[in-house]
Amino acid sequence: MKLLFNRVFDGAAEMYAKAESEVSAVIAELGESAPMKMPDTAYHLSCIYAYLGRKVTTLGELREALTEVKSKMTSNQRLKDAFSSGIGTAIAAEIIEAAKYARNAAPYEGTKYHGHFSDAEVRELGVPLVTRDIPGFVVIIGPAPSQEEAVELIKGYQSRGIFAFLIGGIIDQAIGGGVGLGFPVRVVPVGEDIWSVGHIISLVVRAAMIFGAVQPGDWEEFNEYSFHRIFAFVNAFAPVPDITVACGGGAIAMGFPVITDDENDIWVVPKSLIIQKNTKDFIETSLEARDIKIKVTNIDIPVAFSSAFEGEIIRRKEMRVDIDGATTDCFELVRMRDLADVEDHKIVVDGPDIDAVEVGGKMQLGTIVEVAGKNMQSDFEPVLERKFHAFLNCIEGVMHTGQRDMIRVRLSNTAYDAGFRVRHFGEVLYAKLKSDYDAVIDKVQITLVTDPAKLKALRAEANKSYDARDERLKNLTDESVEVFYNCIMCQSFSPSHVCVVTPERLGLCGAVSWLDAKATNELDPNGPCQLVTKKNVIDENLGAYEDINESVAKYSHGALTNVTLYSILQDPMTSCGCFECICGIEPLSNGVSIVNREHMGMTPLGMTFSEMASMTGGGVQTPGFMGHGKHFIASKKFLKAEGGIARIVWLPKDLKEQVRDKLNATAKDLYGIDGFADMIADESVVEEDPEALLAFLTEKGHPVLSMEPLM
Ligand code: SF4
Ligand code: ZN
Numbered sequence: 001m002k003l004l005f006n007r008v009f010d011g012a013a014e015m016y017a018k019a020e021s022e023v024s025a026v027i028a029e030l031g032e033s034a035p036m037k038m039p040d041t042a043y044h045l046s047c048i049y050a051y052l053g054r055k056v057t058t059l060g061e062l063r064e065a066l067t068e069v070k071s072k073m074t075s076n077q078r079l080k081d082a083f084s085s086g087i088g089t090a091i092a093a094e095i096i097e098a099a100k101y102a103r104n105a106a107p108y109e110g111t112k113y114h115g116h117f118s119d120a121e122v123r124e125l126g127v128p129l130v131t132r133d134i135p136g137f138v139v140i141i142g143p144a145p146s147q148e149e150a151v152e153l154i155k156g157y158q159s160r161g162i163f164a165f166l167i168g169g170i171i172d173q174a175i176g177g178g179v180g181l182g183f184p185v186r187v188v189p190v191g192e193d194i195w196s197v198g199h200i201i202s203l204v205v206r207a208a209m210i211f212g213a214v215q216p217g218d219w220e221e222f223n224e225y226s227f228h229r230i231f232a233f234v235n236a237f238a239p240v241p242d243i244t245v246a247c248g249g250g251a252i253a254m255g256f257p258v259i260t261d262d263e264n265d266i267w268v269v270p271k272s273l274i275i276q277k278n279t280k281d282f283i284e285t286s287l288e289a290r291d292i293k294i295k296v297t298n299i300d301i302p303v304a305f306s307s308a309f310e311g312e313i314i315r316r317k318e319m320r321v322d323i324d325g326a327t328t329d330c331f332e333l334v335r336m337r338d339l340a341d342v343e344d345h346k347i348v349v350d351g352p353d354i355d356a357v358e359v360g361g362k363m364q365l366g367t368i369v370e371v372a373g374k375n376m377q378s379d380f381e382p383v384l385e386r387k388f389h390a391f392l393n394c395i396e397g398v399m400h401t402g403q404r405d406m407i408r409v410r411l412s413n414t415a416y417d418a419g420f421r422v423r424h425f426g427e428v429l430y431a432k433l434k435s436d437y438d439a440v441i442d443k444v445q446i447t448l449v450t451d452p453a454k455l456k457a458l459r460a461e462a463n464k465s466y467d468a469r470d471e472r473l474k475n476l477t478d479e480s481v482e483v484f485y486n487c488i489m490c491q492s493f494s495p496s497h498v499c500v501v502t503p504e505r506l507g508l509c510g511a512v513s514w515l516d517a518k519a520t521n522e523l524d525p526n527g528p529c530q531l532v533t534k535k536n537v538i539d540e541n542l543g544a545y546e547d548i549n550e551s552v553a554k555y556s557h558g559a560l561t562n563v564t565l566y567s568i569l570q571d572p573m574t575s576c577g578c579f580e581c582i583c584g585i586e587p588l589s590n591g592v593s594i595v596n597r598e599h600m601g602m603t604p605l606g607m608t609f610s611e612m613a614s615m616t617g618g619g620v621q622t623p624g625f626m627g628h629g630k631h632f633i634a635s636k637k638f639l640k641a642e643g644g645i646a647r648i649v650w651l652p653k654d655l656k657e658q659v660r661d662k663l664n665a666t667a668k669d670l671y672g673i674d675g676f677a678d679m680i681a682d683e684s685v686v687e688e689d690p691e692a693l694l695a696f697l698t699e700k701g702h703p704v705l706s707m708e709p710l711m
Pocket of ligand 2 (some may be wrong): 578
């Protein structure tokens, strides 16, 4: 029997040899000075950058990094050597994959494999991770003993919200078994060979740099971070070759347990390397090993319900019925009622059910949810209503978009065939509202109206409620409220980050408005959102208050002492990493460029989203750069200290369209300018040339040109 240590060392040597030959081959082909860059990341070759502190930009530097990896692959018979050899193996794996990207910027395009993850994808994981919507990650290295078992395992993880990365033969088994794959449904076919594990480690170390501000080169800190904050583990099916065992050594060093059914020549390491002969028990053993507890809400529906289905897309040909609020009368409404007027768990369907609609046809739906509770407030109505989107999307076979009377819901044939009917929308809303909001909701009754004859009048009535709420929101300004809230939800990844959420400045993730924070605070007074008073003003224009500083100092554990609400230059608010947009100063025009996560192209700062985003994060203040939510862009408080939204000189076209109306209205109010959105450049007029940007602004008479210099 070969010792476990020797299997790690032999596997590491094998990975190293492969990396060496790949690097030699690609250098022979393209030369030492050829550029080496992974797409859509500002973290270079992230494993090398993280563990060795080297920024690889050419193939020559790639070779130098490889040489350093060799020195890490020590092979004395000690645990420390096995761990560092394991990490060395992960870096070598990244190098093998990188060689593919040196030849072709998109080597996996058109294949079934995902390959490299963009920084935007890493950031997208921020919110679901902190809310424990994604309770963990599994890396499955297969094939499983059978296709059925592969499907069962993947679906088992999916139904628990666990994000699954697949490597090797399990991918074809998943495809053969009809499992939907992709980043949005949280099952990602990473690659065919074991070295594609490099992409996963790259994602992990970037999470540590982005959210945790872990410094490149600090090997120990990376392992600390992944151990404490990334709930990952590995399932490796027998037979496990040495090269995979070596990767397992790396995983264990990072704090990720490995569960396998391979009994040959594998030694057990308590809590870290676990043999589970019965592959059907992989899930249970894995969750226990990584100490992941999953909250289950029992919902009486005939299909699965899990956050993993949130990103599921139902195509037209898979669609049983289309509930289309854009062309017909549909709406969703939450109303607060007196306790005596609500009968708990009463669900009424008023009108024909799905059976009456031809396959692929349209139907109408108005959802009225009446809630009552001793601690309920009418301010929570919109907070609850906005949750419908997430709740209904978690149903397997349901796709939901929009809100209020502009909703669109698609139901798949599969869900219909399984027995899903209109009533089940009610069951889901009932169960989730009761379990997630039990602090404010005592009773819920739901009416699902599908009768077109009744919907017109009901929709008009619902619109009156929306209008009344909008009126209230309009009057809800930073000045009109007594308190703000801080949010420290992201501290599980960014230990010193604190968001201050005000009526006019929502959390940078875009998911937490002042009302949301208020509701969160009332639901759980010791939870992530705390009251912040604003009694002692230091400077109103900056949004600087003594009480806010005190609160931030307390909740950042002393890391931050001064924060302003309205400035990008003086003590700006920090970022965790999951911001929707990033804004940075464009010196030539004296303005700022804003770019959202979805935009892949260049900006006039000469940086992409990823590159700009890498300038800030991890709870550190970085004057000149600021992460923020989309809805903050049109706020009267946006960059108020620097003159307001008139500083915005560039926005991606898509984003501009999303905020156009509000932006124009704010500019009209603040400066009396009409059509401000059209004065702002986008990628259709200029991508990365500041001179061209300035020319455009001059032509449009953009107000920034007459403002004081920023710096
Ligand atoms: Fe994280 Fe801030 Fe959003 Fe809270 S408001 S979840 S701290 S980004
Ligand atoms: Zn965050």
